[in-house]
Amino acid sequence: MHVLRLALCVCLLASLSLPGDATGAENARFPLRIAPGGLHLEDQAGQPFLITGDSAWSMIADLSASEAQSYVADRKARGFNTLLVSLIEHEFARNAPANIDGVAPFLEPGNFTKPNDPYFAAAERMLDIALKADMLVLLAPAYLGANGGPQGWYGEVAAAGPEALQAYGRYVGKRFARYPNVIWVQGGDYDPPEKRLVEALAAGIEAGNPGVLQTVHGDRDSATHLYWKDAGWLKLDTVYTYGDVAAAALARHRSGPRRPFFLIESRYENEHGVGASEIRKIAYGALLSGASGQVYGNNPVWHFGGPGLYDAPVGWEQALASEGAQSIGHLARFFERLDWWRLRPADPTFAVRATGLPTATAISALADDGTFAVVYLYDALSVEIDAHGLAAADLAFEWYDPSTGALSRSGPLDRNAGIHRLQAPSTQNASGSSDWLLLVRGGASRR
Template sequence: MPFLTLYTLFFLFALPFLRAQPAPKQAQWSKLYIAPDKRNITRGDGKPFFWLGDTAWELFHRLTREEADFYLKRRAEQGFTVIQAVALAEFDGLTQPNLYGQLPLKNNDPTQPNELYFQHVDYVINKAASLGLVTGLLPTWGDKFSKKWGVGPEVFTPENARIYGEWLGKRYKGKPVIWILGGDRSPETEKHYAIIRAMAEGIRAGNGGTQLMTYHPTGNSNSAAFFHKDNWLSFNMYQSGHSAKNTKNYVMQRQNYQLFPVKPTLDGEPRYEDHPVDWKPEQDYFNAHDARQAAWWAMLAGGCGHTYGDHDIWQFFDPNRNKPVSSARTHWLRAIDHDGAWQVGYLRKLYESHPWNQLIPEQSLLKGDNPDDAGYQMAALGENKDFLFAYTPTGRPLKIDLAKLTTPQLVAYWFNPRDGVSTKIGDFTNEGVKEFKTPVACPTCDWTLVIDDAAKPWAGFGLPKSLPLTGTGKPK
């Protein structure tokens, strides 16, 4: 049993009681496909799959099984659906053993994976599955084929990448796994391209092409720039990154939305909650509003889902075990309950209360001034023109062209992204432009306006109560 400090033990075992939650219902695993419209991911039962991801890059490397259980259970309670984690981790992943004393490879050789290490990976993937979570599995972090920065060493060639990929593909065939190649690297040489394509080929050979696959590039970069037309790339992933407040992640989302062939797309690494802006603590840290803004902007620009991230969680920062990376400042057992992690779950719940896979970005709904700044407003309209979502990040009033909706009787309400509470505004007809003033305006007072066809079953969903996740809600 690996050594655990008293500090870690206290929080590991006390927090579940201090913030008691009903256990999430075990979900039935359903294979994932690209939807017929090529915009979204769908389950085997035909229902749309909402990707709500969390970056847990060091999950296999830095946590015990008991800690992984706690982390996964909490993320399931918060409404996450995808956990992004790396088999060959970034920080000394090849030379520093996991907490059970196991390295992932023998002699740093990708053709010689260590069975005992991957038994721990198996455990975590299976535990996630039991909670209804899909693992977004990165075979390796990018420094193992393109060191550039980080620890490395570079160990991959096209030949051993294919062998390793096929081994992984066979091992996790039939598991709730989505493959994410890359690992914070954009290919720069022909060898890089060859390694990635060989690994993808190997995975597909191992799993029979039965699982989805994408690519995780560097900050302010986009998988579509490198692999959009490759058959193995099921959907696009971009990384809007951590360099500035109000990064316009909707720009890459919109670019991908216009590409042919059509593929789903999402922001796989936006600005992390509790991450120093541009890696400089003196410029402040990203907060929950930054995380919400990124999520709503990306989704209303046509995202098939969204990945949230917390700077303390991805590295599982524990000052008694490891040094802080990039000025991490909060123990991960506290950071797991940062506000943004609950609030992206509220976003998912609102979306899933409607036929959200029918939403189409529609900025023409918005009338009046809309400066391209921190308060930039966005809107999307259901393809049958029977509901709309419009987001105002700083609480500026929204002017909506109600004539865009074809149904005569409408109900409008405010959805509060900060607490999941819906408040009715009133009933309207679909005539002319109407201004909707938010209940409160401030730099971090974001609001989502929802207007529904009053006759639809989803009309006024959540009124007058809040929208907690099924059987749960943020602990008081």
């Protein structure tokens, strides 16, 4: 065993708080499609697309056009490329179900056969803003609500029946077909006992916009690929858990069908005591365990000025610059420098052991061609890795502070020298947390 102590030579990659640090990634050429191999999305030019999302459920219903412009510009500048949005809002907006101007989505309350054109025209203006910013929109046509309750539309959906829902799906599918940046999200915090209702809505959307990608937001800890195993419309799977995200993503990676999946929801910042360090553990845990993206959430940003579920410490405008949002921006820049789509969850023999607090955790992934590896440490002071898992001979390792964007380049690593114990730069990173990111790669993969 070789013990290497790293000198922390920090270079700040980006500003800590201002949103002027957009990534250098090229704009996506929509619509997205499933890449060859079936494990991630790519654009029309074949460029892999890593979902780096923000939960903006109430954007269409609760924001004015100028507020939406400001919000989307902020998220774009911070490195986000995806927004999760409800097309119609049942509860979490100031005038719900009407929008900020008091325009209701239906001519008769809850009547899916009578959509109100002015409401959906206003929604189009919101999607225009997102499209101009080159943002993917995960769009929920009718969020069902937790346990099918009043937070969502399940009561009205059940009363409407399949025929009305298919007509509504056809209406929104056709109306929004001109937006190549939309992927539809069925469900919403619920696995409905009457699947035919969602099936009808999805079929209507497909009829209105043939070939459009659709996914689902299921019940928490639901295996969407099993609950909807016969759903031909389901092209992308999702993971949704408040538990161990890395374990849930790894279970889906190992057991599910060969199609992309992403983390659509976990615990939000400023809810359930979640701060920025937990946000990072959630996000990196998903991406290093097989997920092809992750969606972050912040209270109050997800509901903006509308009612939420928990008290918010600040208003949504101020919350845009939260530590969690900054951390996701650093994550986006980190993965942009890598062929991230090659990553596969590593065998336990690669990251052999993490040492530190009793909760010390190491989550690792290896490129399928052996050119690089990424390890996320939480509550750990060091990690033992077996460099034999990498193919390159000229290995080097770098420590990254995920809370700030600071990078320490540490020098060479001998692939043939057995197991190495790599020691974190400090017991705490710049934010006072004990999480670190380790990158090991060969010279040919550096850029």
